Amino acid sequence: GNSVTQMEGPVTLSEEAFLTINCTYTATGYPSLFWYVQYPGEGLQLLLKATKADDKGSNKGFEATYRKETTSFHLEKGSVQVSDSAVYFCALSAWGYQKVTFGTGTKLQVIP
């Protein structure tokens, strides 16, 4: 079956530090890959997506590249802000299927 593995949190960084949250996946075929962010007390927001190998998704300074050879979709940001503090979920959707497989989530805390 499909699965998503994320690095364990929480991750605590100082403001302006570099962020990497690792995500690897197992899936048949060519899934679409997503990063969602959940701020306290809110629902999930789509942060970025990639639908095929070597695609790079980007939004709000965050980036992730669909690496089929390593089955990875790591999230990066060059300089985090306190407002980036949230839980980040890596997810995949297999072609033709409506179910989304989520990772366990990684909590990010950015301190001033």
Added chain:
Amino acid sequence: DTEVTQTPKHLVMGMTNKKSLKCEQHMGHRAMYWYKQKAKKPPELMFVYSYEKLSINESVPSRFSPECPNSSLLNLHLHALQPEDSALYLCASSHPPDRGYSNQPQHFGDGTRLSIL
């Protein structure tokens, strides 16, 4: 601001009450979803509607009853819930993965935080 609107934001109910959660989207999506999310966990899929028909039921207890009156609305009727049903209930919508669409992302509402006394 989210484009999927859920009401109410908070709901407290007793185990014998009947209540409903509502979800509305105006994104032209023809697939709608209900998820349950417990604290510090990812969302768990409950139901999927495609073109207003129930397409997936993840073996959810019958005390949860979904309804899709039209392409923009999704309801979740609640009856005789248990304390372990306390959670954040999320609605989402997307284009269905057919008829020319590749797998499109789901768009979530802010959820209803449900507490069962």
